Amino acid sequence: MITLSRIYKAVLIIVSMYMLEYLDIVLPSGNTDMFRVIIGGIAVTLAIMTLIIPKKSPEFKNQIRFANRFFIIYIPIVLLTSVVSVIWYGYKFMSTLAIVMPYFFPLFAYPLIYIFYRDKTHKKFLKKIVILVVVIMCIKAITWYLYNYHGIILFEKLLFKHSEKWVRNGVLRMDISYLFGVSLCFLLCEFFVEHKRKAIIPAVGMILFTVFITQYRFLEIVIIITVLLVYLTSTDSNRRELIRILLLATAGIMFIALGGLDAIFASFSFDNVDYGSSNKARLLTIDYFWNLMEGFQYVIGLGFLYSYSPRAAALLTRGKNLTYWMEDIGILGGFFTFGMLSFLIYGSLFFRSIKLCVTFVQNKYADRAFLTSVVGYMIVCCLMLNILDRQRLFDTAFYIAIISYIAAKDETRLRPPLKARKLKAPTK
Numbered sequence: 149m150i151t152l153s154r155i156y157k158a159v160l161i162i163v164s165m166y167m168l169e170y171l172d173i174v175l176p177s178g179n180t181d182m183f184r185v186i187i188g189g190i191a192v193t194l195a196i197m198t199l200i201i202p203k204k205s206p207e208f209k210n211q212i213r214f215a216n217r218f219f220i221i222y223i224p225i226v227l228l229t230s231v232v233s234v235i236w237y238g239y240k241f242m243s244t245l246a247i248v249m250p251y252f253f254p255l256f257a258y259p260l261i262y263i264f265y266r267d268k269t270h271k272k273f274l275k276k277i278v279i280l281v282v283v284i285m286c287i288k289a290i291t292w293y294l295y296n297y298h299g300i301i302l303f304e305k306l307l308f309k310h311s312e313k314w315v316r317n318g319v320l321r322m323d324i325s326y327l328f329g330v331s332l333c334f335l336l337c338e339f340f341v342e343h344k345r346k347a348i349i350p351a352v353g354m355i356l357f358t359v360f361i362t363q364y365r366f367l368e369i370v371i372i373i374t375v376l377l378v379y380l381t382s383t384d385s386n387r388r389e390l391i392r393i394l395l396l397a398t399a400g401i402m403f404i405a406l407g408g409l410d411a412i413f414a415s416f417s418f419d420n421v422d423y424g425s426s427n428k429a430r431l432l433t434i435d436y437f438w439n440l441m442e443g444f445q446y447v448i449g450l451g452f453l454y455s456y457s458p459r460a461a462a463l464l465t466r467g468k469n470l471t472y473w474m475e476d477i478g479i480l481g482g483f484f485t486f487g488m489l490s491f492l493i494y495g496s497l498f499f500r501s502i503k504l505c506v507t508f509v510q511n512k513y514a515d516r517a518f519l520t521s522v523v524g525y526m527i528v529c530c531l532m533l534n535i536l537d538r539q540r541l542f543d544t545a546f547y548i549a550i551i552s553y554i555a556a557k558d559e560t561r562l563r564p565p566l567k568a569r570k571l572k573a574p575t576k
Contacts, residue, residue: 152202153266156194156259157273163187163256164277167326167542168284172305181246184538188249191545195255198262207556208265214500214552215257221496225489226251233451236459243456251452253541260549270553274334277546281331282350285324285357292322292361316363324362328354329374329529330546333521336375340382341517366532370525377524381509381517433472437484449487475539478532485536493536497548498527504555515554522550 165171166183202208230248233239239247264270291307294300296319301307307322314321332354338347358367440450440463453474455461464472474481482490501523508516526535526547535544 151266152197153263156198156263159190159194160256160259160263160273161276161280163190164280164327168280169306169309169325170280170284172309173287173303175305181242185245185249188245188252191252191255195258198258202262208262211261211265211553211556212258214504214555215261215548217500218497218548219255221492222254225486225493228489229449229451229486232448233453236451237453238457238459240457247452247454247456250538250541251536254544254548256542256545257548257552260545261553264549264553264557270550270557271334274330274550277327278331278334278350281325281327282354285328285354288322288325289353289357289361292320296320321363322361324354324358324367326540326542327546329370329525329543330522330550332371333374333378333518333525336378336521337382337518340378367529370529373528374521374525378517378521381520430477432466433474433477434480436466436472437474437477437480441484441487445487447487448489449483449485452485475534475537478534479530481534482536494530501527501551504551515557519551519554522547 166187198212226248230244230251233247234244260273263273267273287303288306291302294302295307307320309323310321332351335347335351335354338344339351355371358364358371437450453460453464455464455471466472474484477484479494482494486493505516505520505523507513508519529535533540535541535547
């Protein structure tokens with residue numbers, strides 16, 4: 149029987165496969181902007197369908213409550229920024245769609261929550277997504293190895309997605325896939341919480357991918373924090389928690405003693421051979437965009453600044469062949485885009501997410517390890533890899549869906565229904 153939930157699953161699997169670059173394996177080229185406009189339209193359509201078509205139970209209304217509160221703030225700001233950007237930079241209609249539609253990707257949170265609601269669990273569908281992520285990262289790893297060590301080009305579009313010059317330590321780098329954080333958190337929780345030993349193999353593989361293939365030092369720090377969060381929140385036993393803390397403290401002391409901390413700090417130095425130039429470029433980018441802002445732009449930001457019009461392209465050009473990228477400066481890119489309005493977007497999402505995590509950990513709620521790790525990864529990663537730029541907006545839909553669903557599910561499960569509660573007799 150064809151149900152709304154099954155339709156959503158099919159659509160999201162297809163969209164996820166496109167975002168994960170499976171299409172790049174079979175097609176040598178494609179109109180990325182056109183696909184993103186279509187996917188943004190699908191996100192809006194499915195969100196509206198979810199809010200209108202199904203008969204909403206109190207349980208489902210509770211599960212979308214967190215998402216509703218986020219989008220009540222987010223959508224009006226995106227629409228305002230879109231209008232301002234067209235006025236300032238003179239984008240044409242199709243260019244405007246190509247720029248703006250990806251900012252509606254987070255609306256996929258609604259069909260995701262509906263899928264979780266109908267399945268009565270988030271794990272069933274997320275497991276399918278994790279498999280897709282692990283498979284594409286295996287394909288990328290093989291492609292990377294064959295090119296760097298045997299000179300064989302297997303999937304050219306995957307290999308040179310950024311450029312042939314994206315090299316570090318003498319080898320071409322490849323980026324991690326979309327939904328990396330959600331997948332890693334899921335696998336770590338499967339291992340530490342559900343005690344499924346097989347889950348550690350793809351989890352370790354994903355971590356090694358970031359170390360040897362992506363070679364992005366900040367992401368390695370994010371992964372360490374994520375592993376620690378899962379490890380510390382994955383048991384109910386106070387004695388085990390104490391043992392874990394002691395083991396982590398010992399490991400931390402050894403890490404510092406062996407020079408690990410010095411190596412991390414050195415990588416952020418301007419004098420570092422491998423990383424110094426990128427550190428300087430980020431500071432120059434921050435200084436440049438800060439100087440562009442004036443007057444009311446501190447409140448509403450610079451808008452969506454992409455090279456889709458002559459004026460916008462001129463503002464982003466540095467020298468003859470270089471370009472300023474907001475994607476390179478993390479959460480500050482969100483500030484330069486939305487101005488002080490960004491505090492409303494990030495503040496509401498992060499503050500309420502952290503508040504939920506504290507409640508879950510203090511009360512030892514179910515799924516606290518997964519919720520805490522997803523929120524931790526989302527927030528820490530956002531410092532340098534902005535979750536609200538076009539490269540990561542698809543992941544944001546999963547963050548919001550997971551937080552919104554788990555928060556409501558565990559709260560309602562642990563709170564007895566009204567009819568089952570013992571009511572006190574009225575006092576005379």
